[in-house]
Amino acid sequence: MRRILGIDPGSRVTGYGVIESNGIRSVHIASGCIRVADKKFAKRLGEIYRRLSEVVEEFKPQEMAIEQVFMAKDASAALKLGQARGAAICACVMAELPVFEYTPRMIKQTVVGSGGADKDQVQHMVKHLLKLEQKLASDQSDALAVALSHAHTNSTLYSLAKAGGWRR
Template sequence: MGAVKIIRILGIDPGSRATGYGVIEKNGPLLGFVTCGTIRTREKDFSRRLFEIHQGLREVINCHRPEVAAVEDVFVATNPRSAMKLGQARGVAVVAAMQSDLEVFDYTPRMVKQAVAGYGQADKAQVQRMVQVLLELSGMPSSDAADALAVAICHANHMDYIRKNC
């Protein structure tokens, strides 16, 4: 039996004003916290905000060297304009990861919530709390960072299944 390879996973929760990121390590069945945070855009111009997201994610990738990225898929919003902006922010996140030669995996919000809270309609507070428990964090991560960590945890839970079926 070979040695277990530690894999570093970047989780991304895209948003046009605040994009959460979280990096974890998977060592066999164990998960470890590396870092998390939020990229908050300051520009008024939407195109410049997208560029800020791209640059921020590239910095995170260059600093923490993940091997794979997991991005939350766009949920169906009631406002089409908001959904389009969210989709563009998500696209920028995917491009930033792919420019760094990371394979990118997509997960729906329901899959992410199911993976961390055991319930596909868990609220943000439940997701935050479960992320804190699963990663044994001393403090509660911000909502956006917790969502990104949850995406990374979701991918960590699905990795073995993906390997077996590809």
């Protein structure tokens, strides 16, 4: 079993989720949201870095997976999201964790089976796959979806490599 930290970055709310997985079976270890909305932007980035460093220290993941930035209508929001991702990635790199990145579409495809799935579908599948009863915040379930996507994708790639790769 590998311990994976999934991160759904945001400049105001950053979700995190820690799972253990062998690529087939996954278990929820911890998850939550880092809320930093009431601070100046530079302070928010510092807080994301500091609090994710604490999560890494407490739960000792072996790998980190994070959602890639997508270009929304507002370029300014995309830039802020990219900076929040940078703070999160730095916290994990400083802890010497390997970092893996996934597009939102790939995460949805892996967890739900459809790259166009909505947030409710993602949350439903996350709760089902991890056998969770409690209500999850949207950012929290998205972070767990990132971790699950990494666990399943990475396991498939590892199995293919072990078997000699694609064969025609």
